[in-house]
Amino acid sequence: MITIRFPDGSHREFPKGITGWEIAKNLSTSLAKEAVAVRVDEDLWDLTRPIEKDVAFEVIKRPSEHGLDILRHDAAHVFAEAVKELYPETQITIGPSIQDGFYYDLYREESFTPEDLNRIEERMHEIVNRDEHLTREVWDRNEAIKYFKDLGEIFKAEIISDLPEDSEITIYRQGNFVDLCKGPHLPSTGKLGHAFKLMKLAGAYWRGDSKNPMLQRVYGTAWFSEKDLQDHLTRLEEAEKRDHRKLGKEMDLFHMQEEAQGSVFWHPKGWTLYRLLQNYIRDKISAQDYVEVNTPQLLDSSFWKASGHWDKFRENMFVVEDVDKTLALKPMNCPCHVQIFRQGIKSYRDLPLRMAEFGSCTRNEPSGALHGLTRVRSMVQDDAHIFCREDQIEEETRKFCILLLNVYRELGFEELTVKFSDRPAVRAGEDAIWDKAEACLEAGARASGLSYTLNPGEGAFYGPKLEFILKDAIGRDWQCGTLQLDFVLPERLDASYIAEDGQKHRPVMLHRAILGSLERFIAIFIEHYAGKFPLWAAPIQAVVATITQEADAYAQKVCEKLKAAGLRVELDIRNEKINYKVRELSLQKVPYILVVGKREAEEGTVALRKLGGEAQEVLDLNKVLGKLLQEALPPHKR
RNA sequence: GCCGGAUUAGCUCAGCUGGUAGAGCAACUGAUUUGUAAUCAGUAGGUCGUUGGUUCGAUUCCGACAUCCGGCACCA
Numbered sequence: 001m002i003t004i005r006f007p008d009g010s011h012r013e014f015p016k017g018i019t020g021w022e023i024a025k026n027l028s029t030s031l032a033k034e035a036v037a038v039r040v041d042e043d044l045w046d047l048t049r050p051i052e053k054d055v056a057f058e059v060i061k062r063p064s065e066h067g068l069d070i071l072r073h074d075a076a077h078v079f080a081e082a083v084k085e086l087y088p089e090t091q092i093t094i095g096p097s098i099q100d101g102f103y104y105d106l107y108r109e110e111s112f113t114p115e116d117l118n119r120i121e122e123r124m125h126e127i128v129n130r131d132e133h134l135t136r137e138v139w140d141r142n143e144a145i146k147y148f149k150d151l152g153e154i155f156k157a158e159i160i161s162d163l164p165e166d167s168e169i170t171i172y173r174q175g176n177f178v179d180l181c182k183g184p185h186l187p188s189t190g191k192l193g194h195a196f197k198l199m200k201l202a203g204a205y206w207r208g209d210s211k212n213p214m215l216q217r218v219y220g221t222a223w224f225s226e227k228d229l230q231d232h233l234t235r236l237e238e239a240e241k242r243d244h245r246k247l248g249k250e251m252d253l254f255h256m257q258e259e260a261q262g263s264v265f266w267h268p269k270g271w272t273l274y275r276l277l278q279n280y281i282r283d284k285i286s287a288q289d290y291v292e293v294n295t296p297q298l299l300d301s302s303f304w305k306a307s308g309h310w311d312k313f314r315e316n317m318f319v320v321e322d323v324d325k326t327l328a329l330k331p332m333n334c335p336c337h338v339q340i341f342r343q344g345i346k347s348y349r350d351l352p353l354r355m356a357e358f359g360s361c362t363r364n365e366p367s368g369a370l371h372g373l374t375r376v377r378s379m380v381q382d383d384a385h386i387f388c389r390e391d392q393i394e395e396e397t398r399k400f401c402i403l404l405l406n407v408y409r410e411l412g413f414e415e416l417t418v419k420f421s422d423r424p425a426v427r428a429g430e431d432a433i434w435d436k437a438e439a440c441l442e443a444g445a446r447a448s449g450l451s452y453t454l455n456p457g458e459g460a461f462y463g464p465k466l467e468f469i470l471k472d473a474i475g476r477d478w479q480c481g482t483l484q485l486d487f488v489l490p491e492r493l494d495a496s497y498i499a500e501d502g503q504k505h506r507p508v509m510l511h512r513a514i515l516g517s518l519e520r521f522i523a524i525f526i527e528h529y530a531g532k533f534p535l536w537a538a539p540i541q542a543v544v545a546t547i548t549q550e551a552d553a554y555a556q557k558v559c560e561k562l563k564a565a566g567l568r569v570e571l572d573i574r575n576e577k578i579n580y581k582v583r584e585l586s587l588q589k590v591p592y593i594l595v596v597g598k599r600e601a602e603e604g605t606v607a608l609r610k611l612g613g614e615a616q617e618v619l620d621l622n623k624v625l626g627k628l629l630q631e632a633l634p635p636h637k638r
Numbered sequence: 639g640c641c642g643g644a645u646u647a648g649c650u651c652a653g654c655u656g657g658u659a660g661a662g663c664a665a666c667u668g669a670u671u672u673g674u675a676a677u678c679a680g681u682a683g684g685u686c687g688u689u690g691g692u693u694c695g696a697u698u699c700c701g702a703c704a705u706c707c708g709g710c711a712c713c714a
Contacts, residue, residue: 202709203641210711214641258705548671583675
């Protein structure tokens with residue numbers, strides 16, 4: 001007999017060699033039905049694997065995170081089996097479970113086509129129907145390598161060769177298909193069910209390295225129920241509907257064209273939004289005693305050599321050849337800010353000096369990285385550099401964290417995660433400085449009340465950093481804000497201040513941004529609100545729409561009055577039915593439609609219709625004005 | 639940059655196996671004067687991304703290039 005200990009602290013005796021599934025069944029039939037695997041001590045095991053000694057035991061149930069992982073991993077195996085049946089010349093490599101599904105990387109001379117995907121998917125359903133048993137086998141390392149080599153599975157053989165010497169080589173067999181796998185798996189392919197779908201075809205480098213051969217990656221999604229699958233597909237559709245590239249076109253905010261790859265043509269409405277956000281940030285930072293500057297975009301290569309960018313960042317810089325010199329467009333503002341700092345002599349009394357710039361930066365991003373507004377070659381950050389003494393780092397960090405949190409809240413983002421990245425393996429500066437820097441940054445973050453997770457070794461070479469990640473309305477994460485400590489640049493560009501001791505000292509530089517790039521943040525802002533901006537940020541806040549020409553003069557008056565009060569209002573006196581206007585303006589996501597007909601003209605009222613609302617309110621014109629003005633106040637002025 | 643896919647009217651998209659293109663919306667003109675998500679009719683609008691090739695003939699087949707889309711790599 002062996003003793004099985006359960007998560008609730010209780011324990012029971014079972015015969016040696018009993019399987020997880022038998023224990024689950026013994027506890028309750030409903031539990032056995034829900035079981036996908038079991039946790040035995042620290043490891044996840046198959047339900048059918050015999051347990052030979054006393055262990056801590058837990059049943060992994062379907063709805064759990066691990067449960068879905070196992071299901072998706074099964075789906076990957078079924079996928080690979082289908083591929084090998086249909087296209088035996090294909091080599092299979094790895095097929096892990098990922099968020100929402102799985103992928104499998106394959107090697108085959110010929111490219112797979114979308115039609116191939118359909119065929120594979122059909123075959124997968126057949127394999128599920130065959131209900132093949134999945135059995136776990138432990139193989140000898142060299143035999144396993146030989147087996148896969150003989151099969152022509154060079155990549156698999158390489159994976160096994162690279163496994164640590166002492167690791168157990170486990171193989172899962174289903175029907176005629178054999179795959180290297182740590183497990184666990186469901187007992188048979190039938191348990192996978194049919195709630196899966198192959199989604200897309202893509203390229204991926206072998207072992208994620210661009211020097212290696214390119215494999216073909218197939219992405220799939222898999223769920224426990226048809227309903228979960230449908231819900232997932234619906235979520236994808238929702239995300240597509242609010243895609244900023246689509247809304248940007250529909251709402252006439254901006255466009256891009258091939259002669260200006262990676263740069264944005266901002267249309268009047270989009271530029272209004274841009275300026276509103278920029279001015280909002282201006283207000284917020286000037287209230288925190290930042291000063292705003294503006295610096296050159298085109299600087300001589302000698303400057304970039306001094307700053308270190310010529311060595312470290314040249315690949316990403318646009319270099320301009322003039323007759324007798326070589327210049328480059330600035331990819332970052334920081335070296336320029338140091339130049340302003342260096343003008344005249346700075347005293348310790350000048351610190352902290354918070355220098356902000358909405359500077360236009362240009363980076364030669366790889367063509368394949370470009371993506372709408374989220375990855376562009378020409379962009380403006382809400383950038384600033386804080387020059388301070390070492391003993392001011394903690395307080396500056398705390399202040400920045402509080403400001404950033406406040407900005408995100410005011411802009412409608414409630415959820416925030418923070419990552420603290422500490423020293424990387426390759427770095428500048430002595431360990432003693434890093435010790436101090438990391439301690440200060442952490443202390444500042446903690447003082448602001450933020451909780452953060454550690455991102456070991458991911459700091460910049462010049463200092464540790466905090467990364468701020470916000471969650472949008474449909475649950476996607478976006479890294480926007482950042483705070484980076486820098487000991488290197490002040491040294492390289494010889495920035496100094498005179499301290500109380502009358503000696504020159506190096507200031508520390510804090511690189512920080514809240515929104516990140518304005519372009520990218522606007523993309524996130526558009527998608528977060530699905531184009532339905534809060535009134536203060538809406539490029540057009542209201543449209544006065546007439547029902548008949550008889551109301552034109554009055555409509556004009558209403559429009560002028562609201563404009564004079566500072567609202568962004570337009571007039572729609574086109575010869576169209578009100579239904580048509582309401583539909584069109586609603587599709588344009590205009591927050592308020594002020595409908596006026598003969599009645600309103602006579603009574604001095606307007607019928608106010610809020611975007612998405614069913615009903616309208618007939619209100620006195622002055623009341624409407626007051627209501628809109630109140631709602632149109634930016635969040636920090638309420 | 640790499641792999642795959644796409645590129646047809648201002649927009650969204652049809653166009654089977656080669657015979658120089660079509661719809662809806664938008665635009666324009668006219669009629670209609672309208673009460674909360676599309677009033678009706680008419681007109682005009684395209685070197686079918688660019689460029690080579692195959693062919694009697696290419697939007698269609700093949701190649702190159704450009705851009706976009708989905709990934710990968712990159713994101714100091």
